Amino acid sequence: MAVTAAALASSDCSSRGSPLGKYPSRMAVTLERQSTTGQTTGLRAWLDEIEQMGQLRRVHGANAEEDIGAATDVLQHAAESPAALFDQIPGYDPSFRVLVNGFGATDRIALTLGLSLGLSRVEVSDAWRKKIRGMQPLPAVEVSDGPVFENVRRGDDIDMTIFPAPRWHPGDGGRYIGTGSFDITRDPDDGWVNVGTYRVMVHDARRLGYYISPGKHGRLHRQKYFDRGQKCPVAMVFGSDPLQFLAGCTEVPYGVSEFDWVGGVRGAPVQVVKGPITGLPIPTDAEIAVEGFATDQETLVEGPFGEWMGYYGSGSRHEPVLQVEALYYRDQPILVGSPPGQPPDEQARYRAILRSALLRDEIEKVAIPDVTGVWCHEVGGSRLFNVVSIKQRYPGHARQVLHAASQVRAGAYAGRYVIVVDEDIDPSNLEEVLWAVCTRSDPATSIDIVHRAWSTPLDPRIPPERRQVADFTNSRGLIDATRPWEWCDQYAGGTCLRKNYVSRPSESFRLRVCRPRPRLDCGGVNVRRIPRAIAAFALAALWTAGVSAAPATSFSGQATLVNASVPLLGKIVVGDTGPLPASGGNLNNSVAVIDLPGLLTAEVGQSSASGQGNHSSSSASLTDVALTVLGISITATAVQSQAEARCQAGQPQVSGSSQLAGLVINGQSIAVAAPNLTVALPLGITVVVNEQKSSTSGASGESTANALHVTALGIEVVVASSHADITCDKGKPGA
Ligand SMILES: Cc1cc2nc3c(=O)[nH]c(=O)nc-3n(C[C@H](O)[C@H](O)[C@H](O)COP(=O)(O)O)c2cc1C
Ligand SMILES: [Mn+2]
Structure with missing residues (x-):
């Protein structure tokens, strides 16, 4: 039967009768139990939960030669895809099952880790990191019996080929029973038990080949036995409680048993039975488990196998062989598969969550x-x-x-x-x-x-x-x-628009062109500059080149985003255009972020001053201003000021104005209309909002507008200050 992704995704498969019947438990040990943390334990209870979540598809009749491997490849390359449980696999006991893509969706990973559902992958990782911070391992407890012993085979009765181990990738050199599995070993010196996920290939009825990369704990253990000329006792589990499997493929520290780590995570110890052959601990609810001895005296060719980097990278080579001395399995066993594919795949996804937290x-x-x-x-x-x-x-x-x-x-x-x-x-x-x-x-x-x-x-x-x-x-x-x-x-500011970007003085648009990002901070006083948009003196040079020399209209002007004088810190000037030369021109300054620790933060500041013809003007604007003076907070989503001076029939005319959106002073919202609104605050703090000073005298006129002007106990802070100044050339027509 060919299995397609569509078939897997369709609910038809899941609506057919469940092969899960009632399992009479002969065991004294409860199989699916709730831990003290309320987290479900055991593969079968976990399957019930994910089925209730609508995340399990049941597929009948797919073959192990090709179909299951191909379907798994399709499923595990689609993010947030369901798990699939295969049964009635041709050539095998129809009740023997294969589960794949168990962790192919974020919610199922969260469920396994005992975290809330509905989180993003980054949130799950973060919650996981916080959950296991300072976590203390809880030793496994040994009990006398378990469902894993529902079926026991010894000696020549053992046949590892009865299980529907799929050919996962077309180029695999054999059937891999061990991918969603783990190997259990004991350090011969210190006695600690390691649990590691290392792939396992079926050579024949009683021999398994397994590959462990140099440096992994299971390999270090095995080598210690080999160095002493001894066989290495190993137990392997093919299908287990999902958290136990995740522990087996996580970098739990050397010397710490992954079983104890699972106990610590759950707040309830893992229940194990002592393997009769090796004495190694085997989880009571393992689906399929073996015990045996590995030797370097007998090696067989292992591989090729489709590996996690997306290649048959290690090819095939001789590897130690496990001689199986005992086989145990539950009724209607579930073989769990998590074969690697070209990343990003299922294992890349669950491991990204776990490893990011660990790193x-x-x-x-x-x-x-x-x-x-x-x-x-x-x-x-x-x-x-x-x-x-x-x-x-x-x-x-x-x-x-x-x-x-x-x-x-x-x-x-x-x-x-x-x-x-x-x-x-x-x-x-x-x-x-x-x-x-x-x-x-x-x-x-x-x-x-x-x-x-x-x-x-x-x-x-x-x-x-x-x-x-x-x-x-x-x-x-x-x-x-x-x-x-x-x-x-001095790094150039980014062009990405931030929130509360003000495009017109009267309106505040909440644009979220960029993801809201944390403020960049270099430490100390931090101002990120945007390169000047227009060369400062170019227009002035053009202007003066085209007209005759004085007498002519002359200008001065300046705009500044922040001008502060603070005891100890001294004078702080940010976003200053500098003074406009008498001949006029255009001056601009921009900053993406202002961060004056303890005093003021703001974003997207622009200042400009210009003078040409009969007109001089300047403006200053900032968004997201937060000012703190002697513990009093002043915030505004946008502030802007502008000043103008122009010559009309040789006479100066001046004006100034400010706009402040979302102004809150000391917890009070302030609507600004009239100029020079003065707010007196405790500690002798005075805030003048929309401060304006204008004057004319003969042919000259000047105007200053300060959006905010705060004074207190030797502190002075002016935010968004614009100054325009003009001296009219009375002899010039129109001036
Ligand atoms: C599905 C899967 C298969 C894996 N297969 C192998 C393998 O064949 N050999 C190996 O050395 N590591 C393999 N790993 C990585 C190890 O499980 C991982 O490095 C783990 O931390 C090893 O346990 P240890 O830290 O106790 O040595 C696999 C991981 C996963 C998720
Ligand atoms: Mn380990």
């Missing part, structure tokens, strides 16, 4: 401050393309993050690129990250290379000659895509 935790544990986000991208299989965002605090901060992120446990194995970005970039958003790389890195100086880092035979980029000498190291590209700390206060 951030580990970077913070080595005492690096101000990490604002981490994402281990799905497209890199959650290992090859990892991004960290930081709020830069000191020179060298960005490089420290890069090197640490590439070498702590969660980032060390099989990495390729690590990128550090400023906190205004969302590390989980590939486009934003690549924009930062394109516009904030300088290839000659922003990239560090680490040589001979921990990689894997799976890495397709390791050249043949290095493979031959078992050199499975690679290099890492560490890309600093932050604005250089030393001159970040």
Whole structure:
């Protein structure tokens, strides 16, 4: 039977009769139980839950040679796709089942981790990081029996080929029973138990081949036995409680049993039975489990296998073999599959959530401050393309993050690129990250290379000659895509419009062209400048070149966004056009962000002053102003002032005005209409809103408009100040 994606997605499959009947439990141990945290445990209860969520499709009659592998490939490459449970697989006991794509949707990952549903993948990762911070492992408890022993086979009775292990990828060298599985080993020195997900191939009825990359805990354990000339006792589980599986493929620290880690997460210990052959702990509710001994005396060819980087990277080679001494399985067992595909795939998605949390935790544990986000991208299989965002605090901060992120446990194995970005970039958003790389890195100086880092035979980029000498190291590209700390206060501002952008004085538009981003901060006084739009003196030069010399109309003018005088800090001037020359011209200044810690923050400030013909004018505007003076807060979503001076029949005429939207002073909303509205506040603070000063004298006139003017105890702050000035040339017609 050919299985199509449409068939999987259709509800027809799920509406057919369920092969799940009633399972008489012969066991004393409860199988599906609620932990003390209320989180469901056990694969079968979890399946009931996801079916109730409408996220399980049942498929009957697909074959294990081709159909299940192909259907899994389709499903796991579609984000937020359902899980599929296959039964009635031709050639096998019709009640034997295969579950795939269990974690192919964010809600199912959240459910497994005991988190709320409805969160985004980044929110799940963040909630997970917070949940396991400081979590203490809870030792597994041993019980005497469990449903896993519903069927027991020993000796020649063992046949691993009775299970419908699919051929997952067309190029696979065999049937892989172990993908959504784990291997259990015990350290022969210290006695701690490791649980690791390592792929397992069926060689024949009693022999399994398994591949573990160098450096993994299961391999370190196994090697210790081999070095002593001993066989390595191993138990393997093919189908388990979903959280146990996730633990098996997570970088739980060396020396900590993943079973105990699961217990800590749930607040309820994992229940295990002691394997009669090896003494290893086996979860009571395992679907299929084996015990046996691995030896390096007998090796068989393992692979090729479609691997997580999207290649048959490690090809085929001799690997140790597990001689199976006992086989246990539940009635109507469920073989869980999570075969890798070209990323982004199912495992890239669940591992991105888990690894991003772990990597951030580990970077913070080595005492690096101000990490604002981490994402281990799905497209890199959650290992090859990892991004960290930081709020830069000191020179060298960005490089420290890069090197640490590439070498702590969660980032060390099989990495390729690590990128550090400023906190205004969302590390989980590939486009934003690549924009930062394109516009904030300088290839000659922003990239560090680490040589001979921990990689894997799976890495397709390791050249043949290095493979031959078992050199499975690679290099890492560490890309600093932050604005250089030393001159970040001069880095050009971004053009992305921010909220509350004011396009006309009277109206405030809430545009969200860009995702609202955190304010960039270089530390200390921070002003990001937008390059001047118009060359300051070009028009003035043109003007003076075209007309005869004095006497002529002359100008002066200036606009400033913030002009403050504060004890200890001194004088602070931000967004100043500078003085307009007597000959006129155009002066402009813009800043994207103003951050004067403890005093004032604002965004998108523009100031301009111009003088030409018979007209002189200036203006200043800011959005999202937040001013704090002696603990009194003054905020406005937009402020603007303008001043004008013009000559009419040789006589000066002047005017000024200010607009303030959303003005709140000390918790009170203020509607501004009249000029020079004075607000007296505690501590002798005076705020003049829409302050205007105008005067004329003979041929000269000047006007100043200050949107806000605050004075208090030696403090003076003027926000959005515009000044225009003109001296009329009485001899000039029209002037
Ligand atoms: C579906 C899946 C299959 C995996 N297969 C292998 C494998 O065949 N060999 C391996 O070394 N790691 C494999 N891994 C990665 C390990 O499970 C992972 O590195 C884990 O942390 C190993 O456990 P350990 O930290 O106790 O060594 C696989 C991961 C997943 C999710
Ligand atoms: Mn481990």
